[in-house]
Amino acid sequence: MEVTLDDFKNAHRGIEPSALREFFVEIPKISWEDVGGLEDVKQSLKEAVEWPLSQPEVFKRMGIHAPRGILLYGPPGTGKTLLAKAVAHESKANFISIKGPEVLSKWVGESEKAVRELFKKARQVAPTIVFLDEIDSIAPRRGTFEGSHVTESVVNQLLTSIDGLESMEGVVVIGATNRPDIIDPGLLRPGRFDRLLLIPAPDSVSRLEIFKIHTKDMPLAKDVSLDEIAEKTVGFSGADIDALCREAAMTALRDDINVKEVRKSHFDRALAEARGSLTDDVIKYYKKVKDDMGSSIAKKDKKERDIQYM
Ligand SMILES: Nc1ncnc2c1ncn2[C@@H]1O[C@H](COP(=O)(O)OP(=O)(O)OP(=O)(O)O)[C@@H](O)[C@H]1O
Ligand SMILES: [Mg+2]
Known part of the structure; x- marks a missing residue:
């Protein structure tokens, strides 16, 4: 010791x-x-x-x-x-x-x-x-x-x-x-x-900032609009956003392990499965x-x- x-x-x-x-x-x-x-x-x-x-x-x-x-x-x-x-x-x-x-x-x-x-x-x-x-x-x-x-x-x-x-x-x-x-x-x-x-x-402006942070090192395709995703994700906490970004990248990888970019369609599919944890009641x-x-x-x-x- x-x-x-x-x-x-x-x-x-x-x-x-x-x-x-x-x-x-x-x-x-x-x-x-x-x-x-x-x-x-x-x-x-x-x-x-x-x-x-x-x-x-x-x-x-x-x-x-x-x-x-x-x-x-x-x-x-x-x-x-x-x-x-x-x-x-x-x-x-x-x-x-x-x-x-x-x-x-x-x-x-x-x-x-x-x-x-x-x-x-x-x-x-x-x-x-x-x-x-x-x-x-x-x-x-x-x-x-x-x-x-x-x-x-x-x-x-x-x-x-x-x-x-x-x-x-x-x-x-x-x-x-x-x-x-x-x-x-x-x-x-x-x-x-x-x-x-x-x-x-987070409001939509804050959500956009959080999306930027969690996609900082992610190769995003041109068709991905973080503004649009931020608008759509009412009720998402920072932790939910972090999870969503990871899921979008994982979706891309599952389609093709050699994929070079995360596309809008990957985010859309991840979004279809995800729900924000901050409900109106919360x-x-x-x-x-x-x-x-x-x-x-x-x-x-x-x-x-x-x-x-x-
Ligand atoms: N404002 C934010 N900006 C960037 N990332 C965030 C933000 N809020 C949360 N996150 C993401 O969510 C994760 C969890 O956040 P954190 O642990 O700070 O939440 P918390 O408020 O302490 O939650 P809990 O009440 O469950 O302890 C962070 O590691 C980060 O990835
Ligand atoms: Mg905590």
């Missing part, structure tokens, strides 16, 4: 090296260019994450706090995970990603400690983005599941850890979820996840969640929140 300098330092701090090694630290390779559409969201993330991490001094100069936590919510496959990685890349920040269900399963009986160590590690390698993916499974409303002391103590530890972050420490927490309505409201108070960003279903659900969250959270501490929002 290799002993790193980190381990040595940690031994002196009383941190078990084995626990720390479980967190995979990286600077992701995904950049803004890999994320189609979502221009408003990208701008918000630049302000709320990139600026505070890359130039914390400007916030100090202006006498304002940068947000500690940002919650990305929205339907599956719309680019939440992609965005979190891209903002880490653009901020040249380390990225530690933890999936909610892992916290409870991988660290059975130790999840509270794991959360503590996660934040310790984040500080050590700052600037860092701590990405809590599928956060609804770690932090459902306390008391949701009767007798669930595990989740309750994990949520409490998470709150304590986020509260303990100093603004100049270079650690920002990004959470992602499909179910913002079941998250513990304690997490959404000012000073915690106080910026909520809906990652919406869209309505997120619209309602957005309205509800806006009124229940923002009103209460409006003054304080305005400052936090920058």
